[in-house]
Amino acid sequence: MSNFSFPRPTEAAPVQAREPVAGTCDQCGAEALKRYPVLSEGGWFMAVKCQECLHSQTREKWTRLGYVTLLTDSIG
Numbered sequence: 001m002s003n004f005s006f007p008r009p010t011e012a013a014p015v016q017a018r019e020p021v022a023g024t025c026d027q028c029g030a031e032a033l034k035r036y037p038v039l040s041e042g043g044w045f046m047a048v049k050c051q052e053c054l055h056s057q058t059r060e061k062w063t064r065l066g067y068v069t070l071l072t073d074s075i076g
């Protein structure tokens with residue numbers, strides 16, 4: 001089970017602005033959390049990431065972009 005998926009540096013936030021989130025980073029303690037969609041191998045996720053160390057505080061499946069779902073389905 002070495003297939004643990006790390007957050008990738010290739011983030012794509014084409015349209016949405018990064019929304020500031022209150023709180024501190026679990027990793028480095030900075031008050032630099034922002035919420036924005038990120039694209040990973042599993043599709044789009046709405047992530048809250050620290051802008052200091054890029055730690056992913058939270059990440060949840062984001063399905064607002066329907067065409068991404070269609071692409072995933074066509075690949076199988």
Ligand SMILES: [Zn+2]
Pocket residue numbers: 025026027028029030050051052053054055
């Ligand atoms: Zn941090």
